[in-house]
Structure formats: structure tokens, C-alpha cells
Amino acid sequence: MEHSSHESLLKHPNSITYESPFPLYALAISHSPYRVAVGSFLETYNNRVDILSFDPDALTLKPHHPPLSFDHPYPPTKLMFHPSNPNLLASSGDFLRLWDLRDHSIEPLSVLNNSKSSDFCAPLTSFDWNEVEPRRIGTSSIDTTCTVWDIDKGVVETQLIAHDKEVYDIAWGEARVFASVSADGSVRIFDLRDKEHSTIIYESPQPDTPLLRLAWNKQDLRYMATILMDSNKVVILDIRSPTMPVAELERHAASVNAIAWAPQSSRHICSAGDDTQALIWELPTVAGPNGIDPMSMYSAGSEINQLQWSAAVPDWIAVAFSNKMQLLKV
Template identity: 40%
Template sequence: MNSNSYDPNQAFGAAGTQRQQPPQQQQSPGYYSNYNPSYGSPQLYTNKQQTTPSSSAGSQQQQANRYDQPPQSQSSQQQQQHQHQQQSASSNHNTGSPRQHQPRPNANYESQWQLYSADWAHSSPKGLDLLAVSTYTEESSNKIQIVQGFTPATVGSNGNGGDGSGTPGPQQPSLEFQKVAEYSVPYPCTKIAWAPPSLRGNPGSNANTSGANMQLITTGDCLRLWSYNSDSAQLQQRCALINKTKSSYMPPVTSFDWNRADPSIVITSSIDTTCTVWDIAASTAHTQLIAHDSEVFDVSFVANSTHIFASVGADGSVRVFDLRSLDHSTIIYEPQQPVPLVRIVGNPLEENSLATLAANTNEIYILDVRVPGVPVATLTGHKAPVNSIAWAPAAAATAGAATGGSARSYRHILASGADDCQALIWDVSEPSINPKVHPHGTDVPVVSAYTDSQEINYVTWNSDASWLGVVRGRGVQAVKL
């Protein structure tokens, strides 16, 4: 499979000859002028109204007006956080393992632009708290921003170390966010993600993972590989990978997944009905296949596999592929009245467990590849369309066991963010063997709930699941669980 790649870090080659410039291809108005990286919106490729990363079409203009407002001051942010804490404490959701207290808003980063995608690094030099975030604007310049969390002096729960009467308050961990790097890209990123922890020091990759260097991938107009140096706080684009097609237009890349078992493998999905498997060590496309009958919106490897992945798209089906035998696929979910499925996420601790969601619905479907046809659970706790879902990271089970908890209790923990301004933490372990719960929902317990003042576009865990990053509006909120 042919592909183009370029190295933007070297302007000139041998003897002063100019190196290959980034590929310049004519952009199709049918693709990019109307393209919205928010998979959940029914107006994916139309421009009838201003679109936002929210999946709720009815709230799009309201959000657009909100984002025209300047960022809040520090004092107003603190007041808002206090209100959020009160709202969370009064939530009527059930609580339970793995955390026994309500989530608490802690640190907030506010950008100049509306934010969409985000990822919290799970492996970083010196244990730094690093987030990568991407903006969403309809202008020709978007941003990738690296945000670092700093740990200030530990304070009491009232913010001053005590209750004001000389009595020390309970110690509360805290973070302060600061932007440390930024890079411009022409189009909004449909997804952004740091390299899996196993990539650092992996000799099978050509990535420079020594010392303070970390790798990052974004998708949008193409697949871009980045390098971030935490010592110098420099973000550099290493290469851009583009499939050669017969068309003169580049179809947008809607999402990707980085294989954890072999991080030299990355798979992307596209609106041209295809999925492409990349060897990023060689900067080449290994395999391209037609995955669905229409646009493919998301893709995910199953846990502990370098060959098996699942995809979802506008045809409303969940399909499972094996790279060792691509002459057929297995449809594990396809309702009689399908609606576009916009997210698919594999549980990193359970190879048979997948979570997916449909456009403009408040339901999350939990699938078991061994029980095709119907979800094993339907999560219906949100009151508005769900925009983002994320399983607790694999390292959370190890961290939980190390601190006296149960590793098993983290194996089925799922976070979700929605247009009802809530981030919910679910424990889906109990109904995972009961296929009879569809289609009326289940009693899957919500173990934690955080309420914000804005619709939530994206959620991302830190490495041990003690923090949840919540993207809303122009900001990302760190919520202590």
C-alpha cells in the first residue's frame, strides 16, 4: 500500500537541496467546508447552522453564543467550582466502589478557543501530569496544546488548610494547570492520543522515546505523528501519513486507535468507508480495507490483540475484523432500525467487552463479542445525548490493588460525558452476563457523578483512574475521584 510521508523537522537535505514539503492536495468543499469532527451530530456533513462538538443539534446555536464569551476570571471559576461541588454532593446517583466519595472539581485549564478532544498521558518522564488537547474552530487554523499539571502545596478542603479557627482541615490533593506548548494545524483534530505506556523504550519502534521525549498522534485531514520533549517543552510534528487515492481529495480521518500490545501499529477510520492499518515505525500503510457500507466513525482494537479490532459507522453496525483473515467480518450488533454509531471503545482489561453509543441518544450499549445480536447492558442514566465514553485504564487495576483495593473492581469501570452537563462513572460488571436487559436499560450502578455548568464534549482518565479530565466549552476540568 502506497503512502506519502514527510518530515517537517528538517527543512533541507543533503547539499542544501530542499526536502519534500508537506503534501498539498486540493481540498474538497464537499469534505472539509462542512466537516464536523463531532461524530455525534446529525449534521455531520451539512452546514445549515453553526456546528459544535456537542451531539445535541438543538443546542448548537446556544453553544456557539456561549463560546463567544471571554474566559472567566479566576474568582468566578472558583465560585463555579464550588457550585459544581454542591451539585455533585446533592446528586441522587448511587455511589460505591471503586471510589467512596463524590468527585470534586479541582483544576481547570481555560483556552482561548473551544476545545474538543483530549488525552491524559499515562506514561511520562518524572511522572508529570500532561494533557494534550485540541481546539475546534471553523477557521483555517486550529491548535494542539500541551497542558501540564503542577502540584501546589497541599491544602485543606476549605482551600486554606483548615476551618478558619486554627484547626487543620483534611488534606486534599490538588493540581494547577498551565499550557506549556502549542502547535497550529489547519483543521480540527478528530482525536488526539499519547502513545501507550509500552511504547516508551520499545526497540521495535523508530520513535525517539529516550529521555524526555513522548509521542502523540492526531487525526483530522490526515494521520500526524508528533514528538513532545518535556525538558524543553517543545512540540514538533515528525510526519504526516496520507494514503494515495485515485481521487484528488483527501477524505477526513474520523478516528484512530493505537495498539497497546504492539504500539508500532495504528489503525484509522475514514468517511470513505475504509479502515487503514499503519506501521508507524516504517511510516507506511500496511493494509487498507473497506469496513462498512458508508462512513466509518470510530475504530478500536480489542484488549491484548494485535490482529482483532472493531469498527462502527453510519450504517449502524458494529463489525469485528481479524487482520489475519480479512476476507470476512463478523457483525456483532446491528439493530432492526439502525442509527449511526459514533463511538466504539474496547475495554483494555477485558478482550470481549466493548462499549458503543449512537448519534443523538442518551444510551450507551455494552457489548460482549461472545453474545452477538443484543447488548448485554444498556446504560440510560444520562438525560441528554452522550458525547464521549472511556474505560478506566489498565494501570488502574494494578494501582487499586497496590493501595489495598480490588483489582477486579476496576475492570468494568466506564466514564461518560453528555449534553446534560454530567460526567458519570459506571460499574458495568454486574449485568455483563445478563443478555435480557435490552432494550429497557438496566440497574447498572452509577458509582460517581460530576455535574458541570456546560455540556461535556469529552472525558479522559489519568493513568491510575484517580482523576478524570472533563472537556467542556473552552476548558478542561480535572475532577478528583
């Protein structure tokens, strides 16, 4: 990348920052009215979620007025707004929870707990809302399972032992197809029409190196991306050719923590990590011998823990680092 473009991107005139009293991790952005949910990351039981108002025209990002926030047990591992209803928010942590955003308050709608034996459950690492059938949410857990909920009925549609170890992330591809990644080092695809079988499409090159995150390309479902624990690589997979990555993006100088495909383009992906960088990549049709360079980069003030590239506001990327949440104009 040319030095001049690098310099201009570091000065990034089009970024908006929100500073929280707490370290931040989970992020979600809703369709109009544009709202951003930010979750605290405190190693205590008492955490919270705050709702911010985002005005892309006025370039403002500020706490919702009147204030909208709620206490959350443990740090939320993920937040998502309903694919088409900006007043419905889901969170994961000890359980999957649904929240109703009203004009002056946020009301808990449901706590979805599939543990038969007690009030306790294995913590949820992540979840994904099915855009094709929004009544479905899939969750991933440290107890090796993935659970598909019918949130309209408040019941479990199915629960699968998905992996040999903890499941760290889950992503829907189609109405009945999802994929997951695990501490066992594999990416597996499941089809609800054939629950007895799964397809392993990638395994860590070093045995038992956990895979932490999974992103499925919504613009071209042949492609997904994953990241390995303590690795500076983003691994791009083509589900038609399992086991061999089609590309490995290796320009981060430290561990990658988060990945997100562009919501409006099948060739672009963003990654962020401990090197404080958010990198945007354009995947070539054919990778050259020397690897792929990012097309643009942005430096945050410290390690970036979380990243969202939302279809609600496709021109903006949200990153969380330390106690700040920043929106970057793409």
C-alpha cells in the same frame, strides 16, 4: 443514588480546571511526565494543540513552561500519546500526523497520507494506537475505510473497506484485532490474519441509526461499549453473544457524546453527554429488572463533548466542555 452523595459530588473538591481561549474537543494524557494535550475546535482551517503540565500531587494544571503548542490544520478529531513514550503525540484530522515533543518545541515528525491520487484525502474521524504493538495505528475515515499504519516505516500495513457508510470510530482489542463503528449502524470486528471477513456483533435497533463511538474494555476484552447518534443510551456488548446487548445504561437526560472504560477495573465505565453529566457506572454481574443506576455523577458547566480515562493517571477523568478542560478525581 442517595441525595447526599449526589450533593457532595456536585461540589467535587477534587477537580482542576483549565480554561482555553478556544472551544476544546480532543484530549490526551501522557504517562510521567504528566502532560495533557488539548485541541481546539474551531470551524476554520487554523486550529491548535496546547500542551499542559499536570501535577496530581500539587493539584495544578497549567500551560507547559516553556510554552509548548503547535498549529493544527482543522480541528483534531483525536489526540493520543504513544502508549509508552510521552514525547510522541499523534493527531487525526485531514491526515494522521505524528509530533515530537521536545523540551522547548514541538516538531512535526510525519504526515501519513494514503491517498494515491492527490494531496486531498477523506477526513479521519478517529484513530487508535495499538498498545500491544505500538508501531501500529489504526485510523477510521468517512470514506468507509479503516487503515492500519506501520508508523515506524511510515507505510500502510493494510486498508479495509470496513463498512457501507462513514466509519466513526476504531478501537484495538489485541495486537491484530480491531473493531469499528459506523453510520451504517454496525459494530464490526476485524482480524488482520483474515482480512476477507469481519464479524458483526451489534446493529442499531433502528435501521441506519449511526453508531458514533466505540470503547473496548482493555481489562476484559469480552466487553465493549458503543453509543448511538442522538441517544441517551450507552450500549454494553459481550462479543461472545452478538446482537443482544448485555446492558443498556439509560440514566442520561440527553444525548451521550463520549464513553471510556476504567483503565484499572473491568467493571467500571464512564459516560458523558449533552445533559452536562459525567456518570460513572459499575456493571453488575446480573442486571436487575429496573436497569442500572450510576454509582456517581458529576455536573459540568455545559454539554460535555469529550471524555478520557487514561491509564497514565487512572485516578483522574478528563472532560472537555465549552472552552474548558477539567480533571476530576475519581
